[in-house]
Amino acid sequence: MLSLPTHISQQCRDCQERNEVTCWVLVDGGTRPDLIGRIIRGSLQEVACPRCSQIHRLELPVLVFRQETSPTLVFSPSRAMNDAENSSRRDQLIRILKTQIETFELRAGPDGKRNAPLGYKWQASWAESIATVGRAELGLYLSQSLEREKLGLIHFRERGDVQRAVDAARSIVETTRSYFGSDDLEYATALNNFGVVLNEAGLFADAASAHREALNIIRSS
Numbered sequence: 001m002l003s004l005p006t007h008i009s010q011q012c013r014d015c016q017e018r019n020e021v022t023c024w025v026l027v028d029g030g031t032r033p034d035l036i037g038r039i040i041r042g043s044l045q046e047v048a049c050p051r052c053s054q055i056h057r058l059e060l061p062v063l064v065f066r067q068e069t070s071p072t073l074v075f076s077p078s079r080a081m082n083d084a085e086n087s088s089r090r091d092q093l094i095r096i097l098k099t100q101i102e103t104f105e106l107r108a109g110p111d112g113k114r115n116a117p118l119g120y121k122w123q124a125s126w127a128e129s130i131a132t133v134g135r136a137e138l139g140l141y142l143s144q145s146l147e148r149e150k151l152g153l154i155h156f157r158e159r160g161d162v163q164r165a166v167d168a169a170r171s172i173v174e175t176t177r178s179y180f181g182s183d184d185l186e187y188a189t190a191l192n193n194f195g196v197v198l199n200e201a202g203l204f205a206d207a208a209s210a211h212r213e214a215l216n217i218i219r220s221s
């Protein structure tokens with residue numbers, strides 16, 4: 001909801017046709033984890049030519065907002081712009097985000113009280129503690145929480161901490177699904193690992209039952 005695409009005019013390298021294309025410049029990870037997945041894959045600002053379908057990778061400054069994470073704001077400048085242009089674009093994106101959040105705050109909820117439907121409240125400290133991350137490192141930077149979860153899973157399995165290993169494995173499947181979707185290989189791998197961990201917990205007659213249960217748990221979540 002808070003995520004924002006921008007429309008720019010772009011000439012296709014292949015067919016030379018000039019078209020208006022849509023490119024994401026503001027990403028709210030809370031409501032659009034799939035866009036975080038696209039950043040991790042490096043495809044956030046890939047746009048297809050409407051005429052010949054050629055994929056073009058753009059590089060516009062992007063602001064990422066993650067309510068539950070510190071730092072809450074991450075800005076990635078464009079290598080195609082100079083520092084002044086990037087700073088100006090960063091400040092503009094922060095203002096847009098702030099306005100959107102404040103608009104939500106002011107909107108009355110179902111109980112008639114002023115509230116923020118998304119639970120967001122703008123904090124000045126977010127802009128002060130903004131992280132600036134180069135485009136080449138941005139995907140890795142944003143995938144760090146997933147990487148930490150994976151390390152946690154290894155740690156709990158090694159220690160024989162069955163319950164926490166099960167919780168970690170499940171959480172990895174859910175995070176992977178929200179980032180990449182359920183058709184993704186990364187998701188299939190995480191789901192398989194969840195089945196393996198459930199089987200290790202010894203609650204099922206065999207591995208096949210554990211894998212079936214893993215799928216059932218995830219489907220119902």
Ligand SMILES: [Zn+2]
Pocket residue numbers: 012013014015016017049050051052053054
């Ligand atoms: Zn084209």
